Amino acid sequence: MSQPYVVRYVGGPLDGRVDSLPSTPEDPKQTVTYVHLHGGPKIVHVYDLEYAVEYGCEYRLRAGEGDEA
Structure with missing residues (x-):
C-alpha cells in the first residue's frame, strides 16, 4: 500500500486544512483561490503551491492577499 499524497494549507482561512489524495497529481494547480462570501464584501484569498x-x-497564502474585493 502506498502513502497518500498530502496537501496542506498554510495561512488565511484554510490554515491547518489537510487534504489527502490517493496519489500524486500529474499536474497540480499552481494556485488555489478561496472566495469567502459572508453577507458583506467578497474576500478572496490566493494560495501558491x-x-x-x-x-x-x-x-501558502500569498503575501498581501485576503483584502476585500
Whole structure:
C-alpha cells in the first residue's frame, strides 16, 4: 500500500486544512483561490503551491492577499 499524497494549507482561512489524495497529481494547480462570501464584501484569498518533500505539497497564502474585493 502506498502513502497518500498530502496537501496542506498554510495561512488565511484554510490554515491547518489537510487534504489527502490517493496519489500524486500529474499536474497540480499552481494556485488555489478561496472566495469567502459572508453577507458583506467578497474576500478572496490566493494560495501558491510549494513542494514539501516530506509529505507532498503545501499551499501558502500569498503575501498581501485576503483584502476585500
